[in-house]
Amino acid sequence: MSRYLIGILQLMFFALMLVFSSAALGANSTDQLEKQLAGTQAREWVFQKFDTYMSAGKKCKQGESYRFKADHSVTISRCADGQAQEETMQWSIDSDPLETRLKLGSRSYILKFWNTPKGHFMMLRTKATTKAEETVDKTFRLAEE
Secondary structure (H helix, E strand, C coil): CHHHHHHHHHHHHHHHHHHHHHHHHHHHHHHHHHHHHHCCCEEEEEEEEEEECCCCCCEEEEEEEEEEECCCEEEEEEEECCEEEEEEEEEEEEECCCCEEEEECCEEEEEEEEEECCEEEEEEEECCCCCCCCCEEEEEEECCC
16 A cells, blocks of 8 residues: 555656646746847847838838847837838737747737748748638748847
C-alpha cells in the first residue's frame, strides 16, 4: 500500500512541475514574441512601401506601415486619399499552444513570424466570422534598422 501511495505522490509532484514549467514557458514565450514584434525600443513593419510626392504636406500615392513600440503603443501610417495619415493605439499579445493573437485597439489578429534569407516577416490574419467573409492575411516585412 505504501508503495502505491508513494507512486501517486510522485505522479502528483511531476504533474505540478509540468504545470509550473509550462506556465513559466508561456510567460517567457510571450516576452520573446513582444521583443520580436517591438524590439527593445521600437520596430517598423512595412506592409506596402510608401510612395510619396516631393511637395509640401504629406501627399502620397500608396503605403502602409506599423511602428510597434516596447511601451505597447503602435502607430499605423497609411496613405489614404492621397494623404499620409497616422493612428496610434495600444497593442497586446496573448499566446496559447495553438496560436498567438495580437490585439490592436479593439481588433484582434492571429500573429505569425518567420525568417528567410530575404528578411524577417510577420503576418496578421483576420479570421472570417461568417462564410460570406474572407480570411484576410497581411504580410509585413521588418524595415531596415
